[in-house]
Amino acid sequence: MNIRSMTATFGRLENGTLSLEEGFQIVCAPNGWGKTTWCAFFRAMLYGLDEEGMRYLPWSGSPMTGKIECTWQDREMTIERSFTDGTFRAYFTQTMEAVPELTARNCGQVLLGLDKQGYDRALSLDGTALSGPEEEMRLRKGLTEGLDRCRRETVLLQQQMETWQKSREDRLALEKQAAQLENRLREAESFQRRLEGSLDKSQREEDARQRRRAQRSCEKAAHEEARLREFTKTLPTRQEAEQRLRDVKSYCAAERAVREAEENLEPQPMEPACPEAFYGLEPRQAQEKAEQDAALCRDSNKGALWLIFLMAGLLALLGGCIAAFPMQDLPLGLAIMGAGSLMLAGAVLLSGGSKEGQSELAAAYGTPDWRLWPELAQSYAEERLRYMEAEDQWQTRKNAISARTQELEEQRQRLCEGREPEEMEDLCTQVLQSWDALAAAESQLQNAREYLASLGPEEPEDSLNLTGEETRGCLQKTEEDVRQLQVDLENIRATLSGLDDLQTLEDDLREAQERLNTLAQYEQAYGISLEALAETESRAGQLIAKWADVYAAAVFGEKKEDPRNPSRGSRDIFGLAQSLASFKVLSPQAPLLLDDVLSQVDEERRKRAVALLKLIGQERQVVLFCCR
């Protein structure tokens, strides 16, 4: 908090204004100027007027009023107070909006964090203010409020639990009462029937017939139920029969599916026709063989070795004739002609062998054109590969169907135990029908017994021993009793329907008890925390004392002072240090208005004290009033 200005009609001040700055400042004025009055005015504005403040009634007789303009939590604020009529107003200066957390009573506590007693003690320089520093206060506030909340909720919860408990007891009592009334009503109705029966013999006889019929029905139903129970002992349980029936149906469906798949299986792929040349060869080998055969034919046609032999033979014959006749050299001519004849014979042999080989290959490939043989091999290889792929797929499907058929056969052996599936289905259905019949017989027996019980016990004919007149009177009274009991019962049932059901009440009670246990733990935790806080607070003064030592040392410097026998100036310094320490610990944001605290202090220490106040003025507003 920083004071920007104070305006007062207070004591000797008549609408006087004092403007202040942030940080440390000295207001130097002569005695009688109003320094003490401004300090008292500041205290009265924050904490209200007490006996001490009554000394400052305006000398002029004007109404005692004042205004402080300040900065608080980074917002400009104005506080106005009239001590004459007790009005108080705090508002944000720019918006004129009221400050909701400030009231005439709590203004000083909220702004400075100190109550009036704490402020006076801090200023009175004895350092014994009771409130704690900020975090202690926050902790105390949080713990106190938490403990209060726990206790309030505990009380409310206990009250609610008492209400629920009472509702539960009421409900139990009413239910008990309703049961008693129902018993009495049954007895009264039975008695009423007896009375009516005694009045009407034929009715009684009819009742007896009904009872006998009911008895017979009951016996018959019991006999049937016992027979069926005995019979079903030899059967599988209902669950087993249901499971077996489901399994058999599942098997039948699967078997139909396999059969359908088998019927839908396409025919096995036909193996493509294999040219004679490729018998026993793989597609790749067939292609290689066709390439080789075609190459061989091409080479034999190109080479024409037999033609060379033929030409050479003819030339040799011609040369031999020339040598034998024109040249007259017969032996040489015969020799050359012999060689030519041999060449001609070779040509004939070569020509014949090549043609014969090509003819065989042409027959094997189905065409003499050897250029087509690689294409034939290529075509054959592709067709063969397609066939092999189709055959693989077909075989895979066939194997899957076979495996599934085998699996289903095993399943059938296990489920049908050598019977046909339809036969096993019928058996399971019969077992289930037997169990249904037993359940129906049990239900019929139960109904027969209830009906027999509703007819009441057989009455002896002479059990009442009443005259006709007495019986009629008794019947009239019983009828009234029955009506009254019915009305009472209806009322109780109506009341019961308006109450929560028992389960809900017990659930609510259990939850409430759990919550109570939790609250008790929290209450205990808050309690020990507050105790620990009280023990910690008792040491808060230690911190003030430590700060006071720091401040005093700062003023005294090297020159030590005996605190047990101080001079007047030293006492003022000790007091100032104590006061500064109290505000440091207890109210870090409060502005300090110091009224002539250094008047008795010597020059050197006064300089050091002013230096100290300047240092403190860096953290908060410090106003030092003095005469010189």
Add this chain to the structure above:
Amino acid sequence: MELKEPKDDFQERFFAALEQKDAPPEIKNLAVALCEKILKGEEATA
């Protein structure tokens, strides 16, 4: 002028005092959790 600030850790003293309290461990743990929340300015309710 320089001032040497005296050491004082309120929270340390407070939690030490809390630890010395005679209470079951679960209650002490709960109390520590509550106080830590309050000191952080958080809501601490049952």
